[in-house]
Amino acid sequence: MFGGIPFEHFGHGGGGGGGGFRNGGGPSEAVDTTKLYETLGVKKTATEQELRKAYKKLAVKHHPDRGGDADKFKEISAANEILSDKEKRAKYDKYGLEGVSDDGGGGGHGGNDLFDMFFGGGGGRGRGGRGAGRRKGPSMTHPIKVSLEDLYNGKTVKLAVNRKVIVGEASDCSSCRGQGMVMEMRQIGPGMIQQMQKNCDSCNGQGFKAKTKTERKVLEVHVDKGMKNNDKVTFSEMADEVPNMETGDIVFVVQEKEHTLFKRKGADLLIEKNISLNQALCGFKFMITHLDNRQIVIKSNPGEIIKPIADQGKYPFMKIVPDEGMPSRGNPFVKGNLYILFRVKFPSDGDLDLSTIEKLREILPEPDDELMYDEHDVEEVNLGPGDVTKFGSGGASSHDSAYDSDDDNAGANPGCQQA
Secondary structure: OOOOOOOOOOOOOOOOOOOOEOOOOOEOOOOOOOHHHHHHOOOOOOOHHHHHHHHHHHHHHHOHHHOOOHHHHHHHHHHHHHHOOHHHHHHHHHHOHHHHOOOOOOOOOOOHHHHHHHHOOOOOOOOOOOOOOOOEOOOEEEEEEEOHHHHHHOEEEEEEEEEEEEEEEEEEOOOOOOOOEEEEEEEEEOOEEEEEEEEOOOOOOOOEEEEEEEEEEEEEEEEOOOOOOOOEEEEOOOOOOOOOOEOOOEEEEEEEOOOOOOEEEOOEEEEEEEEEHHHHHHOOEEEEEOOOOOEEEEEOOOOOOOOOOOOOOOOOOEEEEOOOOOEEOOEEEEEOOEEEEEEEEOOOOOOOOHHHHHHHHHHOOOOOOOOOOOOOOOOOOOOOOOOHHHOOOOOHHHOOOOOOOOOOOOOOOOOOOOO
């Protein structure tokens, strides 16, 4: 964020400061935990609001754009960046400046790690190696649509991407003097001026500028067997290069295409199969082409009955073909199961003539019981079509009537009145 090492004179435990580390790597007994608070001119017990107020006041006073001391401004900004973070503040209060030198906490790390984290490591601003604590640049995400066949068998796809790479070395932005921030002054009334700090438009808040060129790169995206929807294939540090930041990644996100036959959940596959009543009772065979182009004949066992609905009475009737589902990612030899959801198609009214009905009555188990009754004494009725959604809506409420209620005389004859 800022150049230079503003706390260089803090990081060495000379005199009574005691901020240094012993040769053994642990913090010395006299750890300085007050310098940052002194830099902002607040007490160690200062609240977050008091810290923000003190920082804003000092930042306006010492900002280089207003003739302030650049090194002092860096110290103020770095002190605020540490103390405004609860975790970093707690580490600093316990271990001093070097306690927040990196994410390790607890001391035992050199103070220069802290400067690398906040200020880019002093002079290493170009395209050089990875500096400790440097921020990572933005990643680039691209969707890649893949068929279920490709996810079953695996596939390598070559894709061309365009990325920006830095030419030469990065340099400080002249507009913000490498700070990434500029002070903007606005007049909000007679004799009243508002000062606001904002990102530098010239360098987009980076504090650095660099010449870039467009590079075309062909990447081989390996789609592993068993990958799922939204799985990712990552190419590390292949995104656009940004000055003084680690290069971001290019991430390809798998988007599974819908299949005409198979539905997928995890490593299992499902197909729906319509069969006739004859097939449900007497057996069936049918063929499918699997995702690896194998042809598979699926048949029922002798005497097996396919029911219209499962025994629980809640779900459709299902069977499985073991180990004919999707391969598992990382272990493609272990596969899921193939589920088959059956829908039994019954004959429609008029499909069966009387002779066929008599034959079925003789063949099928549990025929209708014969009832003994006198047709002149017992009323016979026939069935009509029904709709379960209209259950409860029968009776007078389903017909137009002028006499809906004993208390409602709206439709009654004007000459008739309730006694």
